[in-house]
Amino acid sequence: MERGPRGTRTGEGREAHGELDGLVRLPGRTALVQAVDAAARAGREAVLLHVGVDGFRDVNVQHGHAVGDEVLVEVARRLAAVAGDSLVARLGGDEFGVLVLGRGAADRAQDLAERVLEVAGAPYPTSAAGPVELTVSVGIAAPARGAGERVVVDLLVAADTALHRAKRRGRARAAWHEPSEDARDATVDDTRRVERRLRLALRAGAIDVHYQPVVQLPGGRCLSVEALARWHDEELGTVPPDRFVAVAERTGLIVDLGRHVLERACRDMSRRPPTEPPISVAVNVSPLQLSDEEFLADVAAVLRSTGLAPERLCLEVTETAAVDDLPATGRRLQALRDLGVQIALDDFGTGYSSLTMLRTMPIDVVKIDRSFVAHITGDARDALLARLVIDAAHALGMRVCAEGVETAEQARQLVALGCDRAQGWWFARAVGLTDPALAPALAGHRLGGPVAAPAGHAPVLTGTDELVVVTDRAGSVRFASSAAVAVLGRAPAEMVGTPWRSYLRRPDDAEGADGGSGGPVPEGTHRFAARLPAPGRPRWLAVTTTALRDEQGEVREVVSTARDVTVVVEGERRLAANERRFRRAFDEAPIGMAMTGFDGTFLRVNRAFAELLGRTPEDVLGSTVQDLTVPEDRAHDAANLQEARRGDVLVHDVRKRYLHADGSPVPVRVRAAVVPGEDDAPAYLVAHVLREAEPPGGA
Numbered sequence: 001m002e003r004g005p006r007g008t009r010t011g012e013g014r015e016a017h018g019e020l021d022g023l024v025r026l027p028g029r030t031a032l033v034q035a036v037d038a039a040a041r042a043g044r045e046a047v048l049l050h051v052g053v054d055g056f057r058d059v060n061v062q063h064g065h066a067v068g069d070e071v072l073v074e075v076a077r078r079l080a081a082v083a084g085d086s087l088v089a090r091l092g093g094d095e096f097g098v099l100v101l102g103r104g105a106a107d108r109a110q111d112l113a114e115r116v117l118e119v120a121g122a123p124y125p126t127s128a129a130g131p132v133e134l135t136v137s138v139g140i141a142a143p144a145r146g147a148g149e150r151v152v153v154d155l156l157v158a159a160d161t162a163l164h165r166a167k168r169r170g171r172a173r174a175a176w177h178e179p180s181e182d183a184r185d186a187t188v189d190d191t192r193r194v195e196r197r198l199r200l201a202l203r204a205g206a207i208d209v210h211y212q213p214v215v216q217l218p219g220g221r222c223l224s225v226e227a228l229a230r231w232h233d234e235e236l237g238t239v240p241p242d243r244f245v246a247v248a249e250r251t252g253l254i255v256d257l258g259r260h261v262l263e264r265a266c267r268d269m270s271r272r273p274p275t276e277p278p279i280s281v282a283v284n285v286s287p288l289q290l291s292d293e294e295f296l297a298d299v300a301a302v303l304r305s306t307g308l309a310p311e312r313l314c315l316e317v318t319e320t321a322a323v324d325d326l327p328a329t330g331r332r333l334q335a336l337r338d339l340g341v342q343i344a345l346d347d348f349g350t351g352y353s354s355l356t357m358l359r360t361m362p363i364d365v366v367k368i369d370r371s372f373v374a375h376i377t378g379d380a381r382d383a384l385l386a387r388l389v390i391d392a393a394h395a396l397g398m399r400v401c402a403e404g405v406e407t408a409e410q411a412r413q414l415v416a417l418g419c420d421r422a423q424g425w426w427f428a429r430a431v432g433l434t435d436p437a438l439a440p441a442l443a444g445h446r447l448g449g450p451v452a453a454p455a456g457h458a459p460v461l462t463g464t465d466e467l468v469v470v471t472d473r474a475g476s477v478r479f480a481s482s483a484a485v486a487v488l489g490r491a492p493a494e495m496v497g498t499p500w501r502s503y504l505r506r507p508d509d510a511e512g513a514d515g516g517s518g519g520p521v522p523e524g525t526h527r528f529a530a531r532l533p534a535p536g537r538p539r540w541l542a543v544t545t546t547a548l549r550d551e552q553g554e555v556r557e558v559v560s561t562a563r564d565v566t567v568v569v570e571g572e573r574r575l576a577a578n579e580r581r582f583r584r585a586f587d588e589a590p591i592g593m594a595m596t597g598f599d600g601t602f603l604r605v606n607r608a609f610a611e612l613l614g615r616t617p618e619d620v621l622g623s624t625v626q627d628l629t630v631p632e633d634r635a636h637d638a639a640n641l642q643e644a645r646r647g648d649v650l651v652h653d654v655r656k657r658y659l660h661a662d663g664s665p666v667p668v669r670v671r672a673a674v675v676p677g678e679d680d681a682p683a684y685l686v687a688h689v690l691r692e693a694e695p696p697g698g699a
Helices: 029-042 056-063 065-082 105-120 149-168 179-184 188-204 241-251 254-270 287-291 295-306 319-323 326-338 355-360 380-395 408-417 436-442 484-488 566-588 607-612 631-646
Strands: 046-054 087-092 095-101 135-141 174-176 208-216 222-233 237-239 280-285 313-318 342-348 365-368 399-402 466-471 477-480 524-530 540-549 555-564 592-596 602-605 651-659 665-676 682-691
Touching: 029 046, 029 087, 029 095, 029 149, 046 065, 046 105, 046 149, 056 065, 056 295, 065 087, 065 095, 065 105, 095 105, 105 135, 105 174, 135 149, 149 174, 149 188, 149 241, 149 287, 188 222, 188 241, 188 254, 208 254, 208 436, 222 241, 222 254, 222 436, 237 241, 241 254, 254 280, 254 287, 254 295, 280 342, 287 295, 287 313, 287 326, 295 313, 295 326, 313 326, 319 342, 326 342, 326 355, 365 380, 380 399, 380 408, 466 484, 540 566, 566 592, 592 607, 607 682, 631 651, 631 665
Parallel strands: 135 174, 222 280, 280 313, 313 342, 342 365, 365 399
Antiparallel strands: 046 095, 046 135, 087 095, 208 222, 222 237, 466 477, 466 555, 524 540, 540 555, 592 602, 592 682, 651 665, 665 682
């Protein structure tokens, strides 16, 4: 294999700088550091380009390290070809540095970066995998005034930071380091120290993982745990998570940190004794991880290597990660859900929250931020906002978890609002896996104190997803809850004294028909269309009515609860309409169509299929595929049917011969697809049948 460009250079900046990299035959990091220091001491203008190959890890995973080595050699060759007199060095892995020196270095560096993006973005020919499509990102930085080790380190850090900014902005682009960021950070030296120690800790696997239980409301039984990174460093002591996670985000170490926590959490949970239902684990995902093209493969690989069932993993993403590019984020999250994992939207309410995000994102759980929970018992506005989030999430089929629950009152208020889950110190703190305090949670036990409201306790706010109406025995409204405004568009006071039945219309009533003024709503659960004050989209209600009787059995009053089921009704109607369209398309198709059970019985056929066999649809129904297949093809048919029944094959494309009514063979091509039932188990087969122009060569 060709070993790439030669490391010995001629001309300014191209002198030999120590030993050459054994693979790409370029100088290494040491040579680059020496060159930066020499330029600083001489007062020469210098600009560093930090070049990183986008998605290089996928090349190694998909094609092997030999192909990856070929790509790196070619990257090095192209960089050397466009660098002119500038020093090109390999910094490690898939990252390279290009040092531009002399007057006008900044302008030349910008031009060079654009040229690098162009030449390095062309396909890479390889001996084993053919052309490989890759791009690079470039971070650009200039050193501060002065000389010495600090200037060199600052330049390398600045260029690395700029590279990660370029990747976060979408890759295949260049980004300059912005010195104003460092100027605004009064603790930049401390940040570098944390970064250095964090790198060492990640290499040594010294980041611990603690687990905080998440409980079901109102019962308090542990359903899952959230994995949280914890770090105690010999030099820095115990480092708060908000401190080292922020540094990891800024420096790009968050990818390694997140991968470490993900693998550790999955491995820990997979080794726990089974519970019923199984305890799941939630792992936080940073915006940088979510935008990383390798993240999906990382998650799949961790699930495979640890053996954790995908449904036991929940990945928590923040609003910040989602709002940058909602369509792209939605696609990434859906790809993760396709693996079988759950998705939670974390810290909801702290960023750019919107119902659009909830409606468009493939989310299973919404987590209410602790900033709302903290004042939920004393501030009606926070309680109202929490209720709105809970109602919206439930309407979209999502579960809701409240974070930062620290008192019984907060837990009770959340129960009153209909929240599904909670976590916080009231139930349990985050502790290490071996801490005895975690054992009850991992066993699925009940945690925390009672959350049922004591006598006389009234929550600040309760859920209002149901309209409650109380009438006398004649059906006249005595009381209507505040939900009347949301459900019927009317004030409760407006309804008092009027017939409850006048606001409801039976599905079979004529549109606009008078609902009548007498008689109560019948007992039991029935569906009605709401009579709204203004015309518009129909609203459907499920009304459950119970009559309250006195000791003599006489009706004293009648209580109804009405729930908005418009989405359900519309869904049922769409399903029915789709089924009608399907049946019509099936029956009127110009080609043969047949629906069979897994015992081979014909359940439905169209006229085109029946006529193909010289029969009527009525003749075919009730018979089996075996009955109408030539004897020589029946064994092959039976084998295909068995594969479909087991779920081994979802689509069969075969050539066979049916029996015509006159006994002659009818050569056909059959494409049969398995249609799953409600539980996703195979339910029946639908086949397209086309007559072949010539008889097939064999059965």
